[in-house]
Amino acid sequence: MNDPIAVIGLGYVGTVVAASAAAKGTVVHGVDRREALVEALGRGVAPIPEPGLPERLARAQMQGTLRCTTDLAAAVRASRASLVCVGTPVGEDGQLVEDDVLEVCCEVAKHAEGPHTIVIRSTVPPGCYRRALAAIEGALGPGEVGARIGLALNPEFLREGNAIRDHEDPELVVYASEHDAAAAWLEGFYAEHAARAHRTDPSSAEVLKLVNNAWHALKVAFANEVARVTRPQGVDPFAVMELLCRDTKLNTSSAYLRPGLPFGGACLVKDVAALERHSAEHAVDAPLLGSILRSNEAHLDYLVAAVLAHAPKQVAIVGVGFKPGASDVRDSAPVRLVHRLLDAGVHVSVSDAAILDATVPPLGIDALRAALGDPRAHAAPDVAHAAAGADVIVVGHPSRADREALVALAPDVPILDAAGELSRKLSDEERAALAPVVVLSRG
Ligand SMILES: NC(=O)c1ccc[n+]([C@@H]2O[C@H](COP(=O)([O-])OP(=O)(O)OC[C@H]3O[C@@H](n4cnc5c(N)ncnc54)[C@H](O)[C@@H]3O)[C@@H](O)[C@H]2O)c1
Numbered sequence: 001m002n003d004p005i006a007v008i009g010l011g012y013v014g015t016v017v018a019a020s021a022a023a024k025g026t027v028v029h030g031v032d033r034r035e036a037l038v039e040a041l042g043r044g045v046a047p048i049p050e051p052g053l054p055e056r057l058a059r060a061q062m063q064g065t066l067r068c069t070t071d072l073a074a075a076v077r078a079s080r081a082s083l084v085c086v087g088t089p090v091g092e093d094g095q096l097v098e099d100d101v102l103e104v105c106c107e108v109a110k111h112a113e114g115p116h117t118i119v120i121r122s123t124v125p126p127g128c129y130r131r132a133l134a135a136i137e138g139a140l141g142p143g144e145v146g147a148r149i150g151l152a153l154n155p156e157f158l159r160e161g162n163a164i165r166d167h168e169d170p171e172l173v174v175y176a177s178e179h180d181a182a183a184a185w186l187e188g189f190y191a192e193h194a195a196r197a198h199r200t201d202p203s204s205a206e207v208l209k210l211v212n213n214a215w216h217a218l219k220v221a222f223a224n225e226v227a228r229v230t231r232p233q234g235v236d237p238f239a240v241m242e243l244l245c246r247d248t249k250l251n252t253s254s255a256y257l258r259p260g261l262p263f264g265g266a267c268l269v270k271d272v273a274a275l276e277r278h279s280a281e282h283a284v285d286a287p288l289l290g291s292i293l294r295s296n297e298a299h300l301d302y303l304v305a306a307v308l309a310h311a312p313k314q315v316a317i318v319g320v321g322f323k324p325g326a327s328d329v330r331d332s333a334p335v336r337l338v339h340r341l342l343d344a345g346v347h348v349s350v351s352d353a354a355i356l357d358a359t360v361p362p363l364g365i366d367a368l369r370a371a372l373g374d375p376r377a378h379a380a381p382d383v384a385h386a387a388a389g390a391d392v393i394v395v396g397h398p399s400r401a402d403r404e405a406l407v408a409l410a411p412d413v414p415i416l417d418a419a420g421e422l423s424r425k426l427s428d429e430e431r432a433a434l435a436p437v438v439v440l441s442r443g
Pocket of ligand 1: 012031087123
């Protein structure tokens with residue numbers, strides 16, 4: 001049997017969360033300031049048309065486990081934890097309004113008797129966890145937060161129309177807290193979903209929820225642009241998207257979803273440009289497709305700025321293929337980075353074992369010179385020569401040989417790991433032997 005909980009805010013999320021827990025036998029004190037809603041839920045009436053909700057409310061009523069009220073203080077006093085599910089509408093500045101979340105967190109903290117975990121389940125703007133902590137500390141005074149009162153974030157990922165199923169059989173449960181007691185309480189609460197529960201830091205939990213929804217929105221907008229772009233040819237967009245989704249290795253998978261260097265290579269840039277051109281020719285408004293290459297450029301600008309922030313006179317770049325282990329440099333981001341640094345007046349020295357080992361002419365150092373395509377760039381025969389005299393070393397897409405050579409060299413200048421390719425493969429011992437490795441895509 002779980003601890004009694006308060007669920008504060010009985011809108012879409014709160015009603016589902018409260019009904020589901022109460023139906024499973026947890027005593028739930030549901031709180032909302034809307035009296036009519038509280039009264040309806042108290043009678044077991046589902047306020048939203050959600051499959052499975054009436055049955056759960058009926059079971060909860062039969063068991064007497066769902067008690068709804070407008071009295072937040074009484075509900076909190078009777079509970080071991082409070083799940084905050086109040087609304088966070090969009091404000092005039094476009095940001096989510098967190099006022100109700102902060103107010104409820106403070107009210108809960110003030111009325112809680114004994115140890116109490118406050119779990120923010122609402123979708124909140126970045127930084128809300130820290131602001132909520134500060135507000136609670138302000139309300140309680142020092143010493144209580146973290147000791148008696150714990151604060152956690154636990155974003156809800158349910159979809160309306162499928163809310164009960166999503167909530168009760170989640171693909172992913174994410175929670176975050178700076179307070180171990182609060183995290184432990186949530187681990188107990190989600191014991192049946194332990195295999196799918198992930199603890200992260202509060203800032204990541206806040207942003208993950210927004211990024212998740214941006215991803216879903218992007219998918220919808222993309223599919224709709226495909227429909228508009230394919231229409232002039234009389235193509236069936238449903239068939240195209242269905243076929244796209246059939247490739248679960250490259251398309252509907254985690255492939256291409258890791259931050260790193262801008263994309264390049266023989267195909268992506270030119271084919272995105274071709275689709276963009278096709279849209280323009282047919283006067284199709286496709287701002288998403290039209291912004292993909294611009295976004296790629298923005299990422300290169302970001303990396304260039306991150307390297308230049310070290311004010312280097314000389315930079316070594318290791319691994320200039322368009323992707324890890326590739327000797328192909330067509331539209332390669334590391335090569336474009338070389339050119340941008342040269343244009344900024346920086347001396348650049350490059351090594352790339354995959355290109356130096358080329359088996360078709362030009363061979364060896366000539367192959368690397370040809371790949372760099374700029375006489376100002378120094379093609380080095382190996383990592384040690386490239387690194388000599390460099391103020392920083394930028395790791396692009398290194399081959400295994402380059403990675404190993406760099407680790408063996410253990411240079412005493414900062415290593416800027418543009419795509420995280422080096423960092424990801426370092427053992428703890430290797431990492432300890434190197435000067436700081438800064439993963440640029442990590443900010
Ligand atoms: N609706 C969804 O599908 C969904 C899914 C996941 C996450 N979320 C997020 O969850 C949060 C809640 O969403 P929702 O759709 O349930 O919102 P909602 O607007 O339907 O419900 C919010 C409820 O909170 C109550 N409330 C507000 N302040 C209160 C206070 N001080 N005391 C007591 N009650 C108070 C309101 O009266 C209302 O009933 C939002 O942050 C939302 O972004 C929503």
